[in-house]
Amino acid sequence: MIRGPLTLAIETSTPFGSVAIGNGADTLADVAVGIGNRHAEALLPAVDLMLRTLNLRMADIERITVGAGPGSFTGLRVAASAAKGFAHALGVPLFAYSGLLALAASAGFEVQPVCGLFDARRDEVYAACYDLEDGALRVLLEPGARRIDEVLEAVDASRVLFAGDGAMRHAGLIENAGGKIAAPHRGVPRASALLWLTERMPDEGAILDPAEWEPAYMRESGAERGVKG
Numbered sequence: 001m002i003r004g005p006l007t008l009a010i011e012t013s014t015p016f017g018s019v020a021i022g023n024g025a026d027t028l029a030d031v032a033v034g035i036g037n038r039h040a041e042a043l044l045p046a047v048d049l050m051l052r053t054l055n056l057r058m059a060d061i062e063r064i065t066v067g068a069g070p071g072s073f074t075g076l077r078v079a080a081s082a083a084k085g086f087a088h089a090l091g092v093p094l095f096a097y098s099g100l101l102a103l104a105a106s107a108g109f110e111v112q113p114v115c116g117l118f119d120a121r122r123d124e125v126y127a128a129c130y131d132l133e134d135g136a137l138r139v140l141l142e143p144g145a146r147r148i149d150e151v152l153e154a155v156d157a158s159r160v161l162f163a164g165d166g167a168m169r170h171a172g173l174i175e176n177a178g179g180k181i182a183a184p185h186r187g188v189p190r191a192s193a194l195l196w197l198t199e200r201m202p203d204e205g206a207i208l209d210p211a212e213w214e215p216a217y218m219r220e221s222g223a224e225r226g227v228k229g
Contacts (some may be wrong), residue, residue: 027195065198088210105193144218158177
């Protein structure tokens with residue numbers, strides 16, 4: 001039997017996005033929403049598919065949770081707009097968590113510290129490192145755009161697991177520093193991880209004013225950079 005709170009999660013920080021519906025932390029449905037930048041056209045049909053499969057209505061959803069960046073500008077904008085729209089239309093709470101935190105949760109940061117790395121191009125990564133071994137969240141490295149050598153100088157590579165497409169891109173440097181790379185299937189932030197975070201750490205992600213909230217883009221879009229250039 002389905003018990004509340006029923007939560008819709010949206011994670012599109014990376015080219016491999018996903019949406020999920022959960023009963024608390026338990027995932028009821030989890031659907032990929034695009035490869036590349038096709039999140040906008042895939043997101044709403046994926047949500048509709050999950051609702052129909054679970055015999056639910058949108059009105060049954062009691063919470064919205066979303067990946068808050070950093071990552072793909074287009075993906076974050078699509079997810080943020082959808083999440084804010086859903087929360088407003090339904091009159092339900094909105095939660096938002098760093099996509100790097102969702103990646104760390106997907107990679108198993110309750111077992112060992114995890115550094116989530118998204119490929120930020122320009123020889124940089126979006127990086128953040130987290131630890132949950134003692135049951136309490138510790139931020140070992142705040143989210144930010146950094147060169148990989150700066151990340152490796154900031155943490156003891158031999159003690160953490162590196163995950164994400166940024167880790168795969170710089171695998172040689174990480175392994176030379178004594179670090180290990182998570183398997184590819186654990187190197188993607190999943191919407192189901194957002195469900196777990198929302199249930200486990202609600203205070204970390206609660207958005208008090210959804211109308212004013214914006215994701216952490218950390219960089220301007222390519223179009224904006226071109227205008228300024």
